[in-house]
Amino acid sequence: AQSVTQPDIHITVSEGASLELRCNYSYGATPYLFWYVQSPGQGLQLLLKYFSGDTLVQGIKGFEAEFKRSQSSFNLRKPSVHWSDAAEYFCAGQPGGGAQKLVFGQGTRLTINP
Amino acid sequence: DTGVSQDPRHKITKRGQNVTFRCDPISEHNRLYWYRQTLGQGPEFLTYFQNEAQLEKSRLLSDRFSAERPKGSFSTLEIQRTEQGDSAMYLCASSPGPQGSSYEQYFGPGTRLTVT
Numbered sequence: 049a050q051s052v053t054q055p056d057i058h059i060t061v062s063e064g065a066s067l068e069l070r071c072n073y074s075y076g077a078t079p080y081l082f083w084y085v086q087s088p089g090q091g092l093q094l095l096l097k098y099f100s101g102d103t104l105v106q107g108i109k110g111f112e113a114e115f116k117r118s119q120s121s122f123n124l125r126k127p128s129v130h131w132s133d134a135a136e137y138f139c140a141g142q143p144g145g146g147a148q149k150l151v152f153g154q155g156t157r158l159t160i161n162p
Numbered sequence: 163d164t165g166v167s168q169d170p171r172h173k174i175t176k177r178g179q180n181v182t183f184r185c186d187p188i189s190e191h192n193r194l195y196w197y198r199q200t201l202g203q204g205p206e207f208l209t210y211f212q213n214e215a216q217l218e219k220s221r222l223l224s225d226r227f228s229a230e231r232p233k234g235s236f237s238t239l240e241i242q243r244t245e246q247g248d249s250a251m252y253l254c255a256s257s258p259g260p261q262g263s264s265y266e267q268y269f270g271p272g273t274r275l276t277v278t
Contacts, residue, residue, distance in 0.1 A: 052204075080265060091166075091253060091269040092205070099265075138204050142265070149195065149218065150255075150267060152204030 050075050052141045054153035062161045063131055069124040069156050071139030079141040081122040082150065083113055086136045095137075098122060109133070134160045164188070166270035168254050174276045175244055182240045183273045187256030194237050195267060196229055198222065199251040211237060244277045251275075 051074045061067055073079060080099050084092040096107025103115040113124045122139060136157050140150040167186045175181050187194050192213050197205035208227070209219045213234035223229075226244075231237040241248055251274050255267035 082266060084269070089274075091168075091271040092255075094266055094268065097266050140204075149207035149210060149220075150197075150205070151207070155202075155204050 050079070050141065050143065050151055052139050052151050052153040054137075054139055054156050056156045057154065058157045058159065060159040060161060061129055064128050067124075067126045067129045067133070067158070069137050069139075069158070071122045071124065071153060072120050073122065073139075073141045074120065075141060075143065077143070078117065079143055081113075081115065082140045082142070083107065083111070083122075083124045084138045084140060085109075086138065086155075088135075092138065095124070129158075129160055131160045131162065134158055166254055166256055166268055168252075168270040168273050170273060171271060172274050172276075174278065177244060177246060177277055179244055180240065180242045181244060181275065182238055183252055183254075183275075185237045185239070185254030185270060187236070187254070188268055191256035191258050191268075192234065193257045193267075194231055195255040195257070196237070196239055197253040197255065199253055199272070200249075205253055208239075241275075244275075246277045249275055249277045 053072045082097045083095040086092050095111050096105050098105050098115045106112050111126050136155045138155045139153040169184045195210040196208040199205040208223050209229050211231040214231050226242045229239045251272045253272045255269045257267045
């Protein structure tokens with residue numbers, strides 16, 4: 049079955065430190081992959097997407113993600129976090145073709161220490 | 163581009179009552195999706211429309227749930243005879259569809275339903 053796994057439920061980092069959030073997928077073929085961010089009580093905002101081509105993709109708010117086929121991973125990174133980055137982060141996958149539902153991971157809650 | 167809007171933002175209802183939510187997608191987006199999100203979980207797919215046609219429904223969408231998109235623009239999601247287990251955030255998303263250059267889905271702010 050198609051699935052997306054985020055192994056870390058909760059991560060705490062200090063402001064200014066680097067960040068990496070993990071995401072693994074299980075699909076028969078390379079899916080389309082997305083990272084979304086959700087602030088408390090809000091909907092989801094798209095940070096970045098991977099469809100094909102360059103495996104390092106840049107997104108908004110200084111985030112980037114790297115697609116690694118050999119590891120079935122699509123980890124999200126940021127070199128230096130800001131207090132405003134505290135939120136819930138969701139990785140999502142979609143079968144190639146883009147017409148279908150998103151399958152989300154459970155999410156990773158990011159806390160920033162001052 | 164005003165984004166996806168949802169109404170109401172919050173709804174409190176008593177068990178057994180019917181509720182209806184509305185979603186207005188980004189204009190000219192021909193695909194519209196509904197998801198449900200419970201506390202501490204990622205969103206789960208409920209159903210999706212291409213224009214006015216409902217093309218896929220999840221097993222989560224029991225007989226008490228019905229969704230429509232009568233003119234291919236806004237959509238409604240109705241829950242009949244609500245149960246406490248229906249308490250969740252209901253999210254709507256839209257995407258441009260095949261004629262667009264991308265397939266990402268843009269989400270609205272959600273409707274939080276509390277069933278007492």
